[in-house]
Structures are given as structure tokens and as C-alpha cells.
Amino acid sequence: MTTLQLDRVTKKFKADVVLDEVSFEAKAGETVVIFGPSGSGKTVLLRVIAGVHEPEEGKVLLQGHDMTDVAPEHRDVGMAFQNFALFPHFSARENIASPLTALGKSESQIEEQVHSIAQLLKIEHVLEHLPRALSNGQKQRTALARALVAAPKTVLLDDPLRNVDAKLRFEMRLELPRLLRRFGSTVLYVTQDYREAMALADRIAVLLGGEIAQFDTPESIYLRPDSIEVAKLFGEPAINILRGKVNEQANRVSVNQNQFIMPKGFHNKAGKFCEIGIRPESIKLFREKRVGAISYEVITITPLNERSVVLLRSQEGLELLATYPAEEQTAKIGDAFWGMVVPEDLLLFEIETGQRCLSERN
Amino acid sequence: MSSTSSALVAPKSGRLRKKILPYLLSLPALLVCIGILIPFFTAVYYSMMRFRLNLPYLKGFIWFDNYINFLSDPAFWNTVQISLVYAFLTVGLELLLGLGIAVLLQQPSKFNNIVSVLLLLPLMTAPALASLMWKLMTNPNFGILSYLVSLLGFSDFKWASDPSTALLTVVLVDIWVYTPFIMILLLAGLRSLPKQPFEAAALDGVPQSFIFFRITLPMLMPYLLTATLFRLLESIQQFDIIYSMTQGGPGDQLMVFQVQAYLEFFQYTNVGRSTALLMVLWAITFALSNVFIKHWLRLRERTHGNG
Amino acid sequence: MNQLSKPQRVFRGFLLGLVILFFMFPIFWIFLMSFQTNEQILRIPPSIFFEPTLINYQALITGRLETQAGNLDIAFMENLWNSVFLSSSAVLLSLVLGVPAAYAFARYRFRLGEDIAFTILSFRFAPPLLVLLPLTLYFEDIGLSNTYTGLIWVYQLISLPLILWIVRGYFEDISPDIESAYRLAGHSWLKTFLKISIPLARPGIAAAGLLSFIFAWNNFVFALVLASADKQPVTVGALAFVTASGIQYGQIASGIVLSVTPTLLLALYAQRYLVEGLSLGAVKG
Numbered sequence: 001m002t003t004l005q006l007d008r009v010t011k012k013f014k015a016d017v018v019l020d021e022v023s024f025e026a027k028a029g030e031t032v033v034i035f036g037p038s039g040s041g042k043t044v045l046l047r048v049i050a051g052v053h054e055p056e057e058g059k060v061l062l063q064g065h066d067m068t069d070v071a072p073e074h075r076d077v078g079m080a081f082q083n084f085a086l087f088p089h090f091s092a093r094e095n096i097a098s099p100l101t102a103l104g105k106s107e108s109q110i111e112e113q114v115h116s117i118a119q120l121l122k123i124e125h126v127l128e129h130l131p132r133a134l135s136n137g138q139k140q141r142t143a144l145a146r147a148l149v150a151a152p153k154t155v156l157l158d159d160p161l162r163n164v165d166a167k168l169r170f171e172m173r174l175e176l177p178r179l180l181r182r183f184g185s186t187v188l189y190v191t192q193d194y195r196e197a198m199a200l201a202d203r204i205a206v207l208l209g210g211e212i213a214q215f216d217t218p219e220s221i222y223l224r225p226d227s228i229e230v231a232k233l234f235g236e237p238a239i240n241i242l243r244g245k246v247n248e249q250a251n252r253v254s255v256n257q258n259q260f261i262m263p264k265g266f267h268n269k270a271g272k273f274c275e276i277g278i279r280p281e282s283i284k285l286f287r288e289k290r291v292g293a294i295s296y297e298v299i300t301i302t303p304l305n306e307r308s309v310v311l312l313r314s315q316e317g318l319e320l321l322a323t324y325p326a327e328e329q330t331a332k333i334g335d336a337f338w339g340m341v342v343p344e345d346l347l348l349f350e351i352e353t354g355q356r357c358l359s360e361r362n
Numbered sequence: 363m364s365s366t367s368s369a370l371v372a373p374k375s376g377r378l379r380k381k382i383l384p385y386l387l388s389l390p391a392l393l394v395c396i397g398i399l400i401p402f403f404t405a406v407y408y409s410m411m412r413f414r415l416n417l418p419y420l421k422g423f424i425w426f427d428n429y430i431n432f433l434s435d436p437a438f439w440n441t442v443q444i445s446l447v448y449a450f451l452t453v454g455l456e457l458l459l460g461l462g463i464a465v466l467l468q469q470p471s472k473f474n475n476i477v478s479v480l481l482l483l484p485l486m487t488a489p490a491l492a493s494l495m496w497k498l499m500t501n502p503n504f505g506i507l508s509y510l511v512s513l514l515g516f517s518d519f520k521w522a523s524d525p526s527t528a529l530l531t532v533v534l535v536d537i538w539v540y541t542p543f544i545m546i547l548l549l550a551g552l553r554s555l556p557k558q559p560f561e562a563a564a565l566d567g568v569p570q571s572f573i574f575f576r577i578t579l580p581m582l583m584p585y586l587l588t589a590t591l592f593r594l595l596e597s598i599q600q601f602d603i604i605y606s607m608t609q610g611g612p613g614d615q616l617m618v619f620q621v622q623a624y625l626e627f628f629q630y631t632n633v634g635r636s637t638a639l640l641m642v643l644w645a646i647t648f649a650l651s652n653v654f655i656k657h658w659l660r661l662r663e664r665t666h667g668n669g
Numbered sequence: 670m671n672q673l674s675k676p677q678r679v680f681r682g683f684l685l686g687l688v689i690l691f692f693m694f695p696i697f698w699i700f701l702m703s704f705q706t707n708e709q710i711l712r713i714p715p716s717i718f719f720e721p722t723l724i725n726y727q728a729l730i731t732g733r734l735e736t737q738a739g740n741l742d743i744a745f746m747e748n749l750w751n752s753v754f755l756s757s758s759a760v761l762l763s764l765v766l767g768v769p770a771a772y773a774f775a776r777y778r779f780r781l782g783e784d785i786a787f788t789i790l791s792f793r794f795a796p797p798l799l800v801l802l803p804l805t806l807y808f809e810d811i812g813l814s815n816t817y818t819g820l821i822w823v824y825q826l827i828s829l830p831l832i833l834w835i836v837r838g839y840f841e842d843i844s845p846d847i848e849s850a851y852r853l854a855g856h857s858w859l860k861t862f863l864k865i866s867i868p869l870a871r872p873g874i875a876a877a878g879l880l881s882f883i884f885a886w887n888n889f890v891f892a893l894v895l896a897s898a899d900k901q902p903v904t905v906g907a908l909a910f911v912t913a914s915g916i917q918y919g920q921i922a923s924g925i926v927l928s929v930t931p932t933l934l935l936a937l938y939a940q941r942y943l944v945e946g947l948s949l950g951a952v953k954g
Binding site for chain 3: 047050051052071072073075077078079081083085086087088089098099102103146150
């Protein structure tokens with residue numbers, strides 16, 4: 001059942017179009033991540049759903065009702081802000097209790113609910129403190145508690161892990177899904193971090209320049225990005241994009257003098273130029289020659305967490321980034337490798353539009 | 363299904379209410395605005411009339427005659443002169459004194475803070491009452507200041523009753539009341555200046571006077587300008603102090619704009635002349651305050667941008 | 670900063686001493702005078718050592734003065750009460766009217782708001798008599814001459830702009846997210862304004878209120894023009910006091926002391942707020 005729906009929502013600030021006919025929906029209990037670079041309009045989108053901003057055009061529907069003109073306090077929405085927005089003159093307890101006081105609950109009920117959620121978020125020992133006496137992590141969890149305590153139907157989280165130190169961010173990334181599932185609300189989560197998006201989302205709405213570029217499961221977005229822009233946003237290091245020409249038989253694509261085996265079903269591209277995308281981790285590296293592999297020399301090596309990133313250059317001048325697990329190979333600069341790409345891992349994009357080419361199969 | 367009945371109750375009215383709210387909230391401020399503008403335009407109107415309260419049948423529209431008559435009226439030019447002299451004298455002296463005191467109190471120490479609080483007090487005194495205080499102190503018969511001055515050889519110093527020393531007396535009162543204002547402003551400015559340039563200068567062994575004139579003063583310029591404009595605007599319209607002290611006398615020694623206008627209205631019941639005089643004053647202050655507001659808005663952006 | 674040498678510090682102390690002497694002396698001296706009889710005052714050379722007497726204050730407070738020339742009724746206490754009543758009422762009204770308006774100017778950009786703010790701002794420095802003199806004539810016509818209502822309304826010209834000026838800045842400093850968060854928690858706009866916006870702007874409201882009270886109390890020309898003897902506050906009353914015959918100098922002094930003490934005490938008690946309000950009014954806004 002759809003509990004949240006945006007219907008061609010447009011939001012302008014003076015002449016600036018921040019959201020351009022944005023439409024998507026979320027089902028009950030689903031976590032939708034709104035992902036995009038800064039300035040793409042993610043926060044504005046959340047605020048339109050919350051009722052803080054009014055859209056110039058379009059509708060916001062919650063639980064099937066048109067809420068576009070409804071004041072924020074009547075929308076049954078809980079929101080956690082990026083900079084916490086805790087009430088500075090209320091204790092943490094009072095902050096968390098504020099949605100409950102609005103509902104007119106009794107003292108004991110409020111006490112009980114505040115206590116239980118504080119326990120859940122491990123902040124019951126700082127409940128009496130004022131926000132200025134809390135650490136960033138505690139503020140963030142207080143803000144979360146406040147957003148969740150009244151079990152609203154819709155929960156909006158605006159990059160809650162942004163202002164929190166790396167270690168805590170990592171912990172919370174594991175804890176959050178569990179926490180959110182417990183409440184069963186529909187969650188809209190805004191982030192600029194693609195790993196966060198992929199870890200938390202049931203579906204991701206990629207927001208670019210005020211428009212939704214793709215709305216899909218994380219897996220689909222990663223494996224089947226709709227455009228070069230989307231492909232570049234997911235994955236680190238970013239996907240390799242090369243200009244290539246498909247041969248007449250549509251079974252090989254040449255990038256200058258190097259050739260890659262094409263995936264099947266792209267006969268409509270025979271003889272044409274296109275952009276090909278190769279994810280660094282799709283390049284399989286071997287020390288010995290394999291059929292269909294290209295010979296490369298290692299130019300640079302950069303350790304990156306649990307992997308290393310190598311810049312490879314073929315004899316014909318083709319440069320690619322590839323990765324391999326750190327413990328597997330001990331490569332040095334100047335080493336020779338043979339690299340192969342499984343044809344199905346090759347992504348093709350139109351040159352003019354950057355849109356992904358679909359094979360005749362799908 | 364889901365029950366958000368309260369949401370259904372407040373559809374279109376939400377948007378309308380949101381639009382009206384700011385207007386509703388600022389309604390009283392609007393009323394005050396009207397309360398200012400109506401008398402103002404009435405004054406403009408009256409200033410272009412021949413209108414004396416004791417000769418109502420002579421009331422008539424004469425356009426700019428009042429203003430033209432001013433040009434050949436020695437009393438008018440006396441008013442202009444004395445007002446300008448008063449304004450520049452008080453503001454100039456207060457700037458120097460205020461700056462000096464601010465520099466003395468620059469370091470945030472317990473003693474300095476106590477002194478700055480004490481110096482607030484004259485500013486919080488009603489200027490009219492301050493004038494009275496000084497009037498008592500300069501009374502020729504028992505005033506402490508008359509006594510002290512006589513010790514210095516000036517017997518029979520008439521202070522405010524003497525045309526040659528009346529200006530000095532009121533300027534003194536003005537300085538007493540308003541120097542603390544400038545001091546507070548400049549002190550806030552001094553204490554908010556960044557430390558690095560001064561540390562660098564100290565390291566380079568730059569002499570104190572150079573630091574003061576070439577580093578401190580230029581950085582203080584926004585505060586100095588604010589203080590000057592603010593005070594000039596007030597000083598040229600000074601009423602309380604002068605009226606309390608001498609009602610504009612002795613003779614017409616201290617006939618500044620507002621005192622003159624007041625007497626024209628209440629003593630000579632000449633509404634036309636008094637409003638015309640006030641319009642001239644308004645024109646001066648309007649021009650000055652525009653300069654000030656533009657400059658102040660720029661300053662506000664700067665502090666808000668950094669804050 | 671660099672440390673001053675010993676002779677420099679002594680010199681600085683000396684200069685500060687002169688400064689303190691100049692600014693504190695009048696208050697100190699009038700204070701002394703208020704405890705002196707006429708004979709003590711007229712004695713030459715004047716001395717700071719004398720036998721203090723409460724006779725001046727007594728005369729003022731009881732409202733009667735007994736002299737060799739006869740008994741005199743003094744209405745000074747009435748003036749004092751007028752000051753208290755007028756200033757408090759004016760400031761209270763200004764706060765009730767001005768705080769919501771300041772909020773509107775802070776949060777919303779609307780044409781009318783900009784116009785109002787501009788008008789009030791530009792008249793901040795206009796000569797008061799320009800508005801007061803025509804007002805005198807109007808007041809006569811509509812029967813507001815020498816009424817508390819009329820005076821409290823006119824006092825708004827002093828206190829309202831100040832409150833708008835100062836409080837607006839404080840509202841602007843509150844992050845709108847905090848207010849949104851309270852709305853999203855389920856509270857109406859009004860509740861948000863009362864429970865969140867106003868408490869968070871309280872220092873500014875206090876500073877503005879205090880400053881307005883002091884300015885209203887110290888006001889002279891408004892009351893001079895629009896009030897007659899029974900409604901006059903101390904600023905005007907004191908002057909009338911001086912020119913009346915038969916008043917003794919000690920009483921004038923004690924009248925002045927009673928008139929300035931409230932604002933001086935307020936200033937001392939709330940000096941932090943005051944300095945903030947003053948420099949805000951001039952610089953930050």
C-alpha cells in the first residue's frame with residue numbers, strides 16, 4: 001500500500017527551480033533513500049513533504065490524502081534535521097517528549113515512552129542534560145528519538161549521520177535499519193554518501209538537478225544505471241568511461257586500438273560510437289596471458305581501505321582504473337598484468353544523452 | 363484504513379492563514395506608522411500656510427513663502443548657525459573624549475569593567491534632569507562649580523546666564539550625558555578588533571603612535587562613523603538640555619532649531635513658521651540619516667555575514 | 670597585547686581618575702545636596718561634611734512643605750507616579766504590539782513589512798516636534814489632550830521602534846529549523862511562537878524592554894507638549910518645580926535624586942542587557 005506519494009512537485013525559490021516535476025511513491029514500511037550531490041534539492045524535497053515549504057505546483061499525498069495545503073503539525077510526520085535542531089532551552093527528555101505532549105498523553109505515558117526509546121538509542125543517561133551539554137552523537141540520537149517517539153506514519157531523516165564522527169557513523173549505519181524496521185514507519189532518508197544509500201535503502205531515488213534521474217533498488221541502480229551521471233555517483237573509485245566504436249558484427253568494441261568483447265544483443269549499435277562504462281572491480285587481473293585479455297602496465301597504486309586501486313595503461317595508451325583486494329596481490333609500479341572484462345559487465349551509453357543503451361533482450 | 367481526520371479538517375484554510383499571518387502580526391506597527399505619517403504630512407501642509415492660532419481668520423495657503431522668508435531672516439540664520447556650532451562642537455569633543463576613554467579601558471579587566479558600568483550612569487540620566495543638575499551646580503550663589511571656578515580667579519562667573527558662556531555650559535552638559543554613548547560603542551569596537559595585526563606590529567617593534575593612527579583608527583572606522591552620524595543627528599535636534607537650562611536664552615544665544623520651533627508655536631502661536639522651521643531641520647536630518655542608514659545596512663550585512 | 674610600564678600605568682590610572690571624577694561628581698554632589706537644608710547649601714565655602722537631614726525627602730513625600738513663609742503643597746509625588754505609570758504602560762503596550770511584529774519582519778519577506786520598517790527607521794531620526802506639534806492640535810480635536818491614553822499612544826513612537834529594531838535581530842538569529850521541528854512535533858504556529866520563539870529571544874526582549882523603559886522615563890519633550898500639570902512625569906515636573914516660587918534648593922535636589930534613581934538603579938541591575946541593546950541599536954540591529 002502506498003503511504004507516500006509525490007505528484008509532479010515543483011518548488012521554486014524566486015527564479016531558481018529547485019524541484020522540477022518530481023514524482024515518486026513509497027510503500028508502507030519502506031525505506032526510500034533520496035540520494036544526490038549537494039545542491040540537488042534533497043533537503044528542499046524533505047521540507048516540502050514535511051510541510052515546511054509549499055510547492056508551487058504538484059501534490060503531496062500521505063496515506064492517500066492530499067496534504068499539500070495541510071499544516072506540518074497535522075501531517076503525522078517525524079523529522080530529524082541535519083543540524084539536529086534540538087530545542088536549546090529544553091532538556092533532552094523534554095525534546096523527545098514534545099511530540100507526545102502535542103498528542104495530549106498523560107505524564108506517565110510520556111515518561112514511559114520517552115524512557116523506552118531513550119533506552120533503545122542508549123541515551124537514557126543524558127536525558128536531563130540540555131543540548132549544549134551533549135556530544136554530537138548524543139544530539140543526533142536525541143533528534144532521532146524525537147522523530148520516532150510518537151511512531152509517526154512517515155519519518156524523514158535529513159542526512160542524520162553527516163555531522164557525526166566517522167566511527168559513530170559506521171556504528172549507526174548498522175544500527176539504523178534495525179531501529180527503523182522496529183517502528184515500521186515509511187522512511188525517507190537523505191544522504192550524499194552512496195554507501196549509506198545502498199546499505200539502508202529498499203529503493204533509492206537519485207535526485208540530480210531537481211529531477212529524479214532513477215528510482216530503483218540499490219542493486220539495479222548499481223548494475224543497471226540509467227545514465228552515465230548515475231553510474232558515476234555509485235562506486236569508488238568512479239566507473240571508467242571510454243569512447244568506443246562497435247564493430248560491424250556488434251561483437252567487439254574498440255577503444256582506440258584495444259578491443260573488448262561486447263555483450264550480446266546490441267546489433268542496433270553496429271558500426272556506431274558509444275560510451276562504454278567499466279567498473280574498476282569488473283576488471284579481472286591475471287599475471288599470465290588469457291584469451292581476449294589486454295596487456296597493461298601498472299602506473300600507480302593507491303591503497304583504499306580493504307582494496308588497492310591501480311592505474312593501468314595498455315601498450316596502446318588505454319588507461320583504466322582497476323581494483324583488487326589488498327591481500328591478494330603484491331603489485332609494484334611497472335608490473336605487467338593481463339586484464340579481462342566479462343562482457344555482461346560492460347555498460348553502454350548513448351553519446352549525446354548519456355542514457356544507457358538497452359540491449360534487444362531487455 | 364488510516365485515520366488522519368484532523369488533516370482533512372484543515373485543507374485550504376492552511377494556505378490562506380499562512381499568507382495573512384505576517385500582515386496580522388504587523389498591524390500595530392502599521393498603525394504606529396500611520397500615527398507618524400499623518401502628523402508629518404499635516405506639518406508639511408501647515409508649513410506652507412500662513413497660520414497663527416491667535417489670528418485664525420488670516421489662515422491661508424502661501425506655498426513656500428515661509429521658507430523664502432527664512433532666507434532673509436536673521437533669526438533663522440542665527441538658529442542655523444547656533445545649531446551647527448552646537449552639533450559639531452559637542453560631537454567633536456565627545457568623539458575625542460569617548461575615544462580616549464575607550465582606549466584607556468581597552469583591556470578587559472575587572473577594574474575597567476566596573477568603570478565602564480559606572481560611566482553608563484550619566485547616559486541613563488534624563489538629559490532634562492542632567493541640565494537641572496548642572497544648573498544647580500552652576501548657580502552663582504551656592505553652586506559648587508561657581509565656587510571652584512571663583513577659586514581659579516573667575517569671580518562672578520555667570521555660566522548659563524551669560525551670553526558668552528551659555529554655549530560652553532550646555533555643551534558641557536551634553537558632553538557629560540552623551541560621551542559615555544560614544545565610549546561604549548568604541549569600546550565594543552576596540553575589543554572586537556582582531557589580535558593578529560597588533561601582535562605582528564608588536565613583534566616588529568612598531569611604535570605605539572604608529573599602531574594607533576595607522577592600524578587601530580582605520581579598523582575602528584565603521585564604529586567611528588556610526589557613532590558620529592548617530593550623535594550628529596541627535597545633537598542638531600537637541601531640545602531637552604537647552605530648554606531645561608535657558609529656554610533658548612540668554613536672548614537668542616542658544617536658539618537651536620527645536621527650541622526655536624517650540625517657542626514659535628507656543629509663545630508666538632505661529633504654526634506656519636514653526637512647522638516650516640521643523641521641515642528645514644527634517645530635511646537636514648533626512649539627508650544625513652539616509653547616509654547613515656545606507657552605511658549601517660552595509661555594516662549589518664557584514665556582521666550578520668560573519669555571525 | 671603589550672604591558673604598560675609602571676609610570677605609564679600610573680598615568681593611565683590618573684587619567685581614569687579624572688574621568689571618573691568628572692562623570693560621577695554631579696550625581697554625587699546632587700545626592701549630597703538632597704540631604705542638606707537651605708542654610709547648609711548656601712554656606713560658602715561648600716563642604717562635604719555636614720549634618721544630613723531628611724527634611725527635603727519628607728517634604729516631597731508628604732507633599733507639604735512648612736516654611737516661614739507658610740505651607741506649600743507640592744505635587745511631586747504625582748509626577749513620580751505619572752512617570753512610573755506612563756513608562757510601564759507604554760513599554761508593556763509596545764512589547765505586546767512590537768514582539769509579534771518583529772517576528773513577522775524577521776521571518777517573512779513581505780512588501781508591507783519592508784515599507785513599515787523603512788518608515789519607522791527613517792523617522793527614528795526625525796525631529797520629534799515635527800510630529801508632536803500637529804499632534805497637539807489633533808489631540809485637542811479628538812479629546813485626547815492631557816490624557817493617559819493619548820500619552821501612552823504617543824510614547825509608542827519612542828518605544829515601539831526600539832523594540833522592533835532590537836527584537837527583530839534576535840528572532841532572526843533563531844534557526845527556523847528549530848521552529849519547524851516544534852511544528853512537526855505536532856504543535857500549532859501559536860504554540861511554537863509562545864513556547865519556542867519568544868523564550869529563545871528573551872534576552873533581546875528584555876534588553877529592548879529595559880532600554881525602552883529608560884528612554885520613556887527620560888523623555889521630556891513629548892510630555893512637555895502634550896501633558897498638563899496633573900499628568901506630567903518627573904522630567905517635566907522637575908522643571909516646573911524649579912521655577913515655582915518658594916521651593917527650596919534642597920528639595921529640588923531631592924526631587925532630582927528621586928527622578929533619576931529609578932533609571933540609574935535599572936541601569937546598574939541590567940547593565941549587561943543595556944550595553945547589548947545600545948550597541949545593537951547602533952551597530953548590529
